[in-house]
Amino acid sequence: MKEVHELTSIKMIEDFLENHNLSFLFVSRPDCSVCHAVLPKLRTLLDDYPLIHLGHIDASKVEEVAEKFLIFTVPIMILIIDGKEYIREDRFVRFEQLEEKLDQIYNLYNN
Numbered sequence: 389m390k391e392v393h394e395l396t397s398i399k400m401i402e403d404f405l406e407n408h409n410l411s412f413l414f415v416s417r418p419d420c421s422v423c424h425a426v427l428p429k430l431r432t433l434l435d436d437y438p439l440i441h442l443g444h445i446d447a448s449k450v451e452e453v454a455e456k457f458l459i460f461t462v463p464i465m466i467l468i469i470d471g472k473e474y475i476r477e478d479r480f481v482r483f484e485q486l487e488e489k490l491d492q493i494y495n496l497y498n499n
Contacts, residue, residue, distance in 0.1 A: 390434040392427075395443045398452050405468055408441040410497065413466045415445045415459055423463040426481055430465065433487060437494050440467070469497060 392414075395401045405411050414430060416423030427444070434440055445453050447462055457466060467475035467490070475489050 389428070389431040390440075390442050392431065393441065393443045395445045396449060398450065398456060401443065401445060401450070401453065401456075404441070404443045405471060409470050410437075410440045410494075411468045412440050412442045413445060413457070413464075413468065414442065415447050415453055415457070415462055415464045415466075417448050417462050418446065419448075420462050422479065426463050426465075429483060430481075433483060433490070437490060439498070440490075440494070467493065469493070 393404060395404055401413070412434060414427060416427065431442065434442055447453055447459065453459060457464075461479055464476065464478040465481065466473055474493055475486070477486055
């Protein structure tokens, strides 16, 4: 499974995005059952994309994340490439569609 970087402050999030050209942020809350089900599936999916780095943010500990990324619900997944948002998925994710989007963007980025 893909390694998860725990990001516990806005500064850590900013540094993570600055240090990784391909970043995937997963924002959750401890009391979110959907979040607990989605994260392992996301980690398995991202194994196929070695250049993408996965960061996890607990929105109950880093409340400013909601304002910074305009988050209204959890879980939310955001693919950021070179500081720009390319994919945003929230709540109930269709992993087949997410994988298609990732394939397209990842292949364009690597060519």
